[in-house]
Amino acid sequence: MSIPAFPTHNTADTLPIHDCIPDILKALRECGRVVLEATPGAGKTTIVPLALADAFPEGKIVVLEPRRLAAKSAAVRMSTLIKDDVGGIVGYRMRMESRTSSRTRIEVVTEGVLTRMLQHDPELTGISCIVFDEVHERSLSGDVGLALVCLLREMFRPDLRVVVMSATLGDVHAILNTVGQDTAVIRSSGRMFPVTTSYLARQRSARLDEDMSRAIVNIAKDATGSILCFLPGSAEIRRTAALLAHVPDLEVLPLYGDLSFDEQQRVFAAPGRTQRRVILATNIAETSITLPDVRHVIDSGLSREARYDLTIGMTRLVTVPVTLDAAEQRRGRAGRTAPGTCLRLWTEAEQASLLPRRQPEILVADVTALVLDLAVLAFSVNDVPFVDPPPDVSVQAATTLLMQLEALTADGTITEHGRRVAHHGTHPRLGHMLVRVQEDTSISPHAAAAVAALLGERDIFVRSSDIDLLSRIAVVLGNNDDRADRTAVQLARQRMSFWLSRLKGAKGASTDALLDAASCVALAYPDRLAIHRGNNRYLLRNGRTVTVNTNESTSLDGTPFLVIPELRQTTAGLVAASALPITIMEIRRLFEHQISAEVHFGYDEAEDRVVRRTEQKLGALVLSTTEDQSIDEHDVSRALADVIIHRQYRDLNIEETKPLLQRLIFLAWLTQSSKDEAPLSLIDILTTYLTPDVLTSACRGYRKLRDVVRIDVSNLILSTFDYQQRQDIERLAPLQLTLGARTFRITYDDPQRPVLAAKLQHLYDVTETPSIGGGKVPLTIHLLSPAGRPVQITQDLKTFWQTSYADVKKELKGRYPKHEWR
Incomplete structure (x- = not known):
């Protein structure tokens, strides 16, 4: 097999990356590692793997792509270039789908497949080279795969060749810290036609779909070639497509991750001659794939990214402004095959405020699967040379959850159960559920497969505020519901079929699967069990309170126990985003070994008596309480x-x-x-x-x-x-003191100045200040008038008699003339 020297699509000569191939091969033969920066359109994704397979025939070439569409498209394009079928010399492998054969020399993988390969065979036997594509996207799987390969290469396979490719390297020194400072760095200028960039200010109150559709109509009037539009998500794409549905001479094609591969492939077909093609895409179209005849880009300037919220233990999608590097990637799509234009739906002032590059996913993602994957290899996070390590707080949260799922011991060692969980190659929550269902003959595998198909995926109900997850599971299991989106249901049922195949051999009955749904969700989310606390408030197992709004979910109203797999953080606190009822019998059966007995003995304020009660508890949940009627008097x-x-x-x-x-x-x-x-x-x-x-x-x-x-x-x-x-x-501290013929009380309100209060005439014969505390503390004497009112305070009676008394006597004698005054 030789390097293809023919062009792609409509180009008239070889691709720019061909000029770099000799340097890449030379560097790989000398030091075994290359960092390649190649601008969009250079051809790196397809040409480099083919060149490596030709140059190093002794082993397989593995190419890691950050997205499923990119992986499939790369495999299809390479197969086309060498005039072979996909699954022949070039194949692909990803979760739920694989097309490879004994002839496969180049395997394009994604979604943690490389990590599974490393766990199965850390020495990567039979693999001569691994290519990491689009490293600038800093995907979690890409960062993890690169760090593990570099570590295991140093330990077991110094002959393994590593190629790191990116459209823009950003901080190349950080990458070299992982790959090796002596790694060859090669740059390909690529081929870019000039792109004219303009900006359009949007009103904050305006709808994005309306602004986008107006911009499309305006550009389509005079445009030549296709128009590629970047929107943050599928909802905005569908709304924009609806607004364009009645515009004549437009062929509107969506492109986002949830579409089937056949639907995605429509954008790669040559556009018709009579219609102007408009492609409405998420950031899936930024890199890795080449769309034919795109001359114009309209960029919303927004992107939807997954962020893990540690406070609620949930990954949520947030809409954020694009970064500068992503904006340039999008702009570059207009100049792949000819001069083009780029309209940015933001101002030049806003352009100057954009962040330079996207945040590495490892810093904001749920790292539970990562921590478990490393434990399979007997590594901790600190052992692995990440370009950017995950935050300590994220690692701690992941470790805590994995211990609750019984995948890790208290010292972080993986359990046998944890190895089986990791084998499923999905989030450990779902992996734990699947393993337990395989072990439990009383739980339907169909219920587990349906739950696995739904959790963590897009809601199959359209614009519904009903949070009852059971109704959605029923649809996946075959029921009809007018609220369900047909395409979403079809994809969910495909995922269910995949998980059923993984559960082959599970002994649970397939009938009445809906009855087992709550048990399956509880196994995946044991920390989200909740008990009713009155009105619409529930107490979670971890002690936090959550509000369950049951306006459209009457089946949940007042239910004693719920499983709440999805939460939302609001200004008013935690709110359930999905929930389903579970019985106390199910809870006891599933978590019998985790239920503890706590004896509470003490005073019950409400009943004003001493009681001894034994509580059966699962975390903060009190499942039952019994009272001991016989209590010893002591x-x-x-x-x-x-x-x-x-x-x-x-x-x-x-x-x-x-x-x-x-x-x-x-x-x-x-x-x-x-x-x-x-x-x-x-x-x-x-x-x-x-x-x-x-x-x-x-x-x-x-x-x-x-x-x-x-x-x-x-x-x-x-x-x-x-x-x-x-x-x-x-x-030392007498309550009273006798002076002469009278006894006086001593008060200790101020312990540093004990006080003796007496009418002045009663102390005529006392010339020295009395003291207490073994003579160490003189008393503070409060001298009172005949009416008992203070007239003088002193700790020195002798001086008082000699100096102040005359003036005091003069005043008091005038007010109390009938009293004796010496």
Whole structure:
């Protein structure tokens, strides 16, 4: 087999990439690795693999493409160039579809197929070269495949040749860090005809489909050649196509991922002579494929990308502005075969604000499958030389889920069950479900296949707010429903057939498959089991609350238990996007080994009594509760003591005990090493002396919390001291002090300044300030008038008598002339 030297489509000579082939082959023979940058139209996707197969006949050439359409189209084009059928010398392999044979020398793969190959045979026996195409797209499977191949090449296959191809390399140094700094870098200028670019401002309130259809009609009036229009998703494509349906002389063709291959292939056929062709495409048409006769591009400037939301554990589609490199890729489509035009539905000012390149998918994607795939090879994320490693928080979330799915042990080691899950080559949630169904003779494989065909895919119902997943599963299993889109149902049933073939040998009955649907969904989403909490609120197994709107889903209204596989985050909280009922019997059967028994013993505030209850729980879900009627009296006392402490002693009669507590605070402050330290609080003192054992003893005979107010807290605290300690309390922190013939009360509201309050005349014979705490703390004297009102505060009585007293006496004698004044 020789390198094809003939042109593609309407070109009149060989493709630009032919000039680089000798350098590519030379570099591969010398160092085994090449990074190739080739602009659109250079022919790299088809010519390079054919050249490699011709130059290195000792093994197979594997080409990794980021999309199914690109993979199929590349295989078809290469087969056409060498005048062979697809599946002969050139074949392809992807999830749910494969066309290869014993003659296949070039195999185009996608969607994690390369990872499966590496897991099956890390040495890639019989493969001489691996080509990574469109690396600039930074797809998750592409980044993972490149990092693993480079790692395993270093470990097992230094002779394995690696070619990394891209329309634009961006940060080539980051790629070389993975591939190797001594890798040859080769650039092909490609062939680009001039493209005239113009900009058109859109009103924010305007509908995109209306703006796009107007732009198409305007350009189609004077256009030569086909018009390629980029829209963010299939919904916008369908709406735009509907607006163009009655425009004469237009052949409108959609192009997006959910179309069948035959429908996608219509865009590759030569356009008719009497009609102007309009291709409405998603970013699927940016790279890898060549569309005939495209002279004009209309770019909406938007793209729909998958982003993993860690807060809800869901991948959601978000519409974002294109990046500069993607906009240039789209623009370049107009200059493949002749001079063209590009109309951008945004302003030049907005153009300047675009990000330079797209974000690597590995940074925003669900990496659960990646973590499991690495575990199969006994690698962790840190072992692999990724161009950009996944975020730690994403890896941790993935690891937690895989442990819940019993695919990984607590230390991250893969289980035998995990290996079987990974073998299915799908998301571990679905893989776990499929493995369990294969093991469980009571679950219908048809139910599992229908669920696998629906979960994670586009909704088969058109513009329906009904979130009941069971009605959709019924349609896939054969029921009719006016809300269902025929094409979407057909694709879902094809996927169901694929999964049934993978479940061959499963022993479950095929009848009444709908009855087993909830069990299948619960196996895939064990963390999304939920229990009704009143109104439309449900509690998830992980403890979060979700709202279930049942306006059109009456079958879910008030259902005790649900499985909620899809969630949406709103400003009001989590909202169910799909759900179906499940019985408690199903939950118990499926998760029997994960259900735990928790004994709750303590005070029930609502019933004002001590209870012991045993709860059967699955995560945060309480499946059942039983109460033990016989409780030991000591246990009751201890439970009351625990709740008293938990409620910070507020159920005790603390007010009458406060004088004693304040004296103890004073004594504690007295023994502190630094008097500048803040004194203890009442709670500190109560915690010190009213220990659980002390309170348990005091609660003996009580059954209700309201009864503990009768406990004499002062005597209870004093009972914790021996005789000498009680004497020391009275000596160092007395409640009262006798001065002369009178006895005065001491208060400890401020433990750093104990107060003795007395009428001034009662202290005529006291010349020195009395003290407590073994003479270390002088009392603060509040001198009162005959009416008991404060007239002076002092800690130095001697100075008061000598200095201030005369003025105080003069004032008081005038106000109280009948009293004695010395």
